[in-house]
Amino acid sequence: MIGLVFKELWGRKRRMAGSLVAVFLGVSFLTGTLVLGDTLAGSIDGYYSQSFGKTDVSVRNSTSVSDEPWGSRGQIDASALDRVRQVDGVRNAEPVIQGSGQLLAKDGAIVESRGPRTAGNWLTDPKLNPYRLAQGRAPRAPDEVVINKMFATEGKLKVGDRTAVLTPEKVPVTVVGISMFGDEEAFGETSFTAFSLEGARLHVAKSPDRISGVYVRAEDGVGQRELASRIKPVLPAGTEAITNKAQVEEGMSQVESGFLQIFRTVLGAFGGVALLVAAFSIHNTFAITMAQRTRESALLRALGAGRRQVMTIVGFEALVIGAAATAAGLAGGMGFAALLRQLFTQFRIGIAMEGLTVSATSLLIAVPVGLLVTLVAALGPAMKASRVAPLAALREVAAESARPTDTRVIVGGVLAAVAAGTVVFGAVTEQMAMAGAGAVLCVVAMVALGPVAARPVAALIGGPAARTRGVPGALARDNAARSPKRTAGAATALMIGVGVVTLMTVFIGSLGASLENSVAGSFKGPLVVNSGGNETGGFGTGLVQDAAKLPQVDRVAGAGTGSLRVDGDASTVSVADPAALGRVLDLDVTQGAMADAGALAVSKSVADDKGWKPGTQVPVTFADGASQRLTVGAVYENTDMTGDYVVPRTVWNAHTRQPLDTRAFVVLKPGATVAEAGQALTALAKPYGAPEVQTRDDFVAAQTEEQQGFITVVYGMLILAIVIALLGIANTLSLAVHERTRELGLLRAVGATRPQIRSMVRWESVIVALFGTAGGIGLGAFLGRGLGSALGNPFAPPVLTLVIVALVGAVAGALAAIRPARRAARLAILSAISAP
Known part of the structure; x- marks a missing residue:
């Protein structure tokens, strides 16, 4: 029987080639998407493993207000540094200051980046510092900085150039060094501008008594967990000590459960689409070949072969084709992954994916799936071939009936009606899960009704x-x-x-x-000052105050973004003056009013879920660890411009030293032209990093x-x-x-x-x-x-x-x-x- 299968395959090379190509392309697509996911995960893991240098233990604020791996934490008391340095087993400890810092290019505009735009202090211990000097020297004076190479190139800056950094105040600086993150030009697309410790305290921390954390290196023979346990008892309230290993695992866990999970899901969906398409091609190939081999199957039956044997022959044929094509598809998948890597590199996702990483899990998925898809696609034709009567060998046999069966028409019609109804019901009731289930049923119905139509x-x-x-x-x-x-x-x-x-x-x-x-x-106004959606980016809140003084401007309101815990949940919020925002945006307020400068505004969907209404006291926790209760002042319907929460600017500014707006909505006075006002706003915005006036x-x-x-x-x-x-x-x-x-x-x-x-x-x-x-x-x-x-x-x-x-x-x-x-x-x- 095995010999018969190989003889059949070799004797009909054209059929075999057609099937091989279909399986090869599907497996290549799936393997490529899986390998790209592995490559991205490996690249991110490499970045995180290097992001703290050779730090053994980090001391940081114990309050986390964001589920994102790059979510910032609040500052801690600088006295923690002296306490840590006195702990037995500490070889060296350095203060770390990090915050928002936007580097200006040679032309005075912000150097754009997808990743965080940060500034801080240059660590003098090379083992604690994840960056290394590629050119120049370390900063010594408060107005000297080291910038990473990617943004030096983007901003057309070199050692010795004068530029500025927005923190958010405009700080004139001299570039004295250019850094590399290991062998990379940056940590993803994170812009990091390093001041001296004195400069970082002055311009970023805004205080000599506050720091972001402490990086600690252990004495030889002292393990990370042991050192962390020694440090914990001496720390002030609101701080914690975490090992480097735990910190890297924490960051990777957040990436895996967030961005990377979505990325893998999307890629997997495309791989599934490709395999589904390939499955139809495989099925069609086998259906044609089995139909044209009807007399051949009948002769096998006439010679004594049973139905099971005929099915086995076809199944083994599919298995041979699937195995050969899957093996070739694994190799083709590597090339496809390299092509996808180039596409995503052009898209600039913020992570440089050098080389390809292949996990055993991806291979264990691709190989069985390739074989299974081939076998399932060939199952229908195989069953049909096994049902051929032995007498069919003695007469001409039609390859295919020209009419679909009544069963197919009835089942397909009912399925199509149910599928369409499910999609419509999900759309009307705004239930995405219901609409998605209907979409899957629609595809099944389409397959069933294809021959009918x-x-x-x-x-x-x-x-x-x-x-x-x-x-x-x-x-x-x-x-x-x-x-x-x-x-x-x-x-x-x-x-x-x-x-x-x-x-x-x-x-x-x-x-x-x-x-x-x-x-x-x-928004009824004609102009928006827009700095993009980067949470660590934006422009100083003084821009809104200056814009309000322009003769062309009637009303203006700024809005920023931030993270805090609302009722215990990590949340992204808009930060604005509620009254000013209510004068330029129609948020469709259903309860209360956007008038109280100290009140929280929430969306109707959140209010309904939580049972909140105007006057409700809501507990919030800020990044600096402070907690308080905010009163709900308004409930609004339209969330497109603000999201689910609007936190008052006065409340927010009490817990940050770097207040930023990302947008300013501008309404003009009667008679003022858009062109004239746009020119005035553009000139006004230049000292703030030249955010775009749109x-x-x-x-x-x-x-x-x-x-x-x-x-x-x-x-x-x-x-x-x-x-x-x-x-x-x-x-x-x-x-x-x-x-x-x-x-x-x-x-x-x-x-x-x-x-x-x-x-x-x-x-x-x-x-x-x-x-x-x-x-x-x-x-x-x-x-x-x-x-x-x-x-x-x-x-x-x-x-x-x-x-x-x-x-x-x-x-x-x-x-x-x-x-x-x-x-x-x-x-x-x-x-x-x-x-x-």
Whole structure:
């Protein structure tokens, strides 16, 4: 039996190659996404392992107000340093000061970065300092700094240059050194400007009595845990000692449960899409080959082979193909991972992924999945082959029924109705989980109803070809309609790929429309001073005060962001003067009023969940460890500009020495022009790091700019999935041409020319591609509307983009048919007629 399998595979190399390619591409896609996740995790782990130098123990504020690994903690009393230095086993201890510090480039603008923009003190002990000098020297005077190489390059700065650092006050400095983070130009994309200890106390800590923490190095023979246990008893209240190992594990745990988990999930979803597309290509390949081997299967049955043996032969054949293609796919996955790494490097995610990291877990996932997908895809054709009656060997057998079964029609119809109803219900009730479940059911229903729709849709789509291209067009239409399962199988793979692309396109369009509507509905002013969404970035609050004095400005309100614990939960909040914010934004206040300068404002969703209302006392904890109760003054509906919480600026400033705004909303006086006010604001903003002065339309576009960059990468990955689908169409056509050799020979014999044969095969491919593309666009648009509505976004599909997707689908279908069409046209007439 095993010999028979290998003989069959070797004797039908074209079929084997088609199946191998489908499995190879799917496994390559999955392996590449898994390896990219491993690579990113390895890179982040490497960064965290180096981020504290060779520190054994760190002393820090014991209050954590953020679940993010880069979340800042409050300052501690500087007296902790002297206490730590007196502990037995401490070889050296240095104070650490860190805070917001935005480096200005040669042109006076802030050097932009995705990562935190920090400033602090240069550690004099090289073993405690994660940075090393690459050029120049360490800072000595309060106005001297060392900057990391990435931002020296970005800001066009070199040793000896004069520039400034915003802390948030503008501090003129001289660059005396350029640093490296190990072998990297920066810690991810973290900008770190290092003052001398005196300069950091003066400009960052704003006090000689406060520091951010202490880095400690142990004596030889003293372990980290032992040293930490010795230090803990001497620490003042509100501080803690943590080992370097525990601190690295803590940071990695936060990354794994946050950003990295999302990253892996997204990549895994794309890998799943690719495998699903590949599975349809594999299934279609086996379905065609099994249908055309009907007489062969019947002969095996006639010679005494049982159903189980026939299934075993097909299953073992699938296993051999799956094993070979999976092994090749693992190697191909490495190349694909390298390509993805380049894409994400261009996207600048903030981590330099040098080399590739492969974990055993990824291999243990990719190998079984590749084999399992192949076996499952071949299961249906194998079962059908095993049911062939022995007498079928004595007569001609139709390869495929032209009509779908009544069971398929009924089950598919019911499933489609349930799926559509679930999506609509989830959209109306804004239940994302319900809408998502309906989306999955829609895909299943689409697969079930594909053969049902294939015949009439192929006839409809092929109508213009039949009318304009004559006999070749009519034959192409009839060929696509005659084999609905084959047509649906090839089209479904493309349908899924195009559907996901359409879904993402519609979703992003809806998100942009939602942001536009929220800005239009909440902010009536024409201008926004916007420094971006970096929590450690922004501009000094003095900018808002200065802007209010401009003759063109009627009202202005600044808003910043920060982290604190609200009712015990780590939360990101907006920081603003509630009364001023209420005068420039319409937050749709449902209870209370944005008038009390010391009151907390919360969103309606949070108030409903917590049972809060105006007058409720809410416990909050700040990064410096201080706790107090804030009174709820207002409950609002519109959260697009502020999030779920607005903390009063006066309250916030009492717990920070570096108050920052990230946005300023400006309303002009009657008669003032936008151009004139924009110029005045731009000039005013220069000493504050030149944050961008944007019109309302530009501000809306900026909100989706980062998402658009990520979506570009997503499109790149999804296009690869569509390529797999198109290769599946090409493979299906190639097999169909091979199996229809006699038919093509007869067509040539009755007068069909080679160009007509080529045209027929090309148009058949275009019909299949248009079927898949149209179905994918329809499905993606429907699901995009449902999922977007579940999140409260309006339906705003970008029509031009969808038209381009449709045109690309048609052109790609024609390209997929080039090779099969040429092969069909080259068939010799007599040889084709005499083919078995």
